[in-house]
Amino acid sequence: xxxxxxxxxxxxxxRDVLDLIASKxxxxxxxxxxxxxxxxxxxxxxxxxxxxxxxxxxxRDLERDGFVERISHPEVPPRVEYQLTDLGRSLxxxxxxxxxxxxxxxxxxxxxxRKTAAAPGRSSARHLD
Amino acid sequence: xxxxxxxxxxxxxxRDVLDLIASKxxxxxxxxxxxxxxxxxxxxxxxxxxxxxxxxxxxRDLERDGFVERISHPEVPPRVEYQLTDLGRSLxxxxxxxxxxxxxxxxxxxxxxRKTAAAPGRSSARHLD
DNA sequence: CTGAATCCAAGAAGATACTG
DNA sequence: CAGTATCTTCTTGGATTCAG
Numbered sequence: 384x385x386x387x388x389x390x391x392x393x394x395x396x397x398r399d400v401l402d403l404i405a406s407k408x409x410x411x412x413x414x415x416x417x418x419x420x421x422x423x424x425x426x427x428x429x430x431x432x433x434x435x436x437x438x439x440x441x442x443r444d445l446e447r448d449g450f451v452e453r454i455s456h457p458e459v460p461p462r463v464e465y466q467l468t469d470l471g472r473s474l475x476x477x478x479x480x481x482x483x484x485x486x487x488x489x490x491x492x493x494x495x496x497r498k499t500a501a502a503p504g505r506s507s508a509r510h511l512d
Numbered sequence: 513x514x515x516x517x518x519x520x521x522x523x524x525x526x527r528d529v530l531d532l533i534a535s536k537x538x539x540x541x542x543x544x545x546x547x548x549x550x551x552x553x554x555x556x557x558x559x560x561x562x563x564x565x566x567x568x569x570x571x572r573d574l575e576r577d578g579f580v581e582r583i584s585h586p587e588v589p590p591r592v593e594y595q596l597t598d599l600g601r602s603l604x605x606x607x608x609x610x611x612x613x614x615x616x617x618x619x620x621x622x623x624x625x626r627k628t629a630a631a632p633g634r635s636s637a638r639h640l641d
Numbered sequence: 642c643t644g645a646a647t648c649c650a651a652g653a654a655g656a657t658a659c660t661g
Numbered sequence: 662c663a664g665t666a667t668c669t670t671c672t673t674g675g676a677t678t679c680a681g
Contacts, residue, residue, distance in 0.1 A: 405536040481606060489529040496578075565645095569674095589642045646680095656667105
């Protein structure tokens, strides 16, 4: 069992894990949680564009898989915090790397994107003739 | 310009880049291309579960953003290869890291998932009382 | 062989309103 | 404040067909 794990294999269970991780929201949430426990509302504010539904849903997934822990303070009004587990902290380092890569490289990409958009169709170029 | 780039901001252009990168198919394809130029059919075989449409579509996106280059050999039958650019190679290192993280950690995650599934509802647990 | 184009189903994601 | 439920919208992805 667990021998030749390979996310490229459709039936390898590791593919399921990749499916969860390869998500915009997961990456951004993990990055936000690196600073320490964060409240739900604060997460909503930090992760721009996420809906409350997606936030809750993603946090449930992360909780189920052991990336985050939910801390419910028995107060009124209710206060809930989320914090990384050891596993989550490990993955968050990768998330941070991705975020930083994007920050460091997006200007080049955007420029390439503009150039390609302005250029003529691909069919007339890049042939080995 | 390009000062406080932050993918957390919905309107920051870097978010667009994150949107593309945070994709299962992108990660797997970049990993496959690390070995060198690969033909389309070979990619289809290696990346389990990808449809021809998604493969082509993803390759177009990667090409547009400067991650891969399309090499069309003027032969019959036609032969097309894709290879990483320098930018793509840079990102593929990260993709590889993610893949390896998944391979190394998925057994723990799967076990946690099973335990959580078997456990009672969350509402009755993990309160600070 | 490659891949573009179409149609269609399934699921993700957004908006809103409501409960504790 | 935190979370759920519902409804709607729309992107994703699969199957098929056709062209170079």
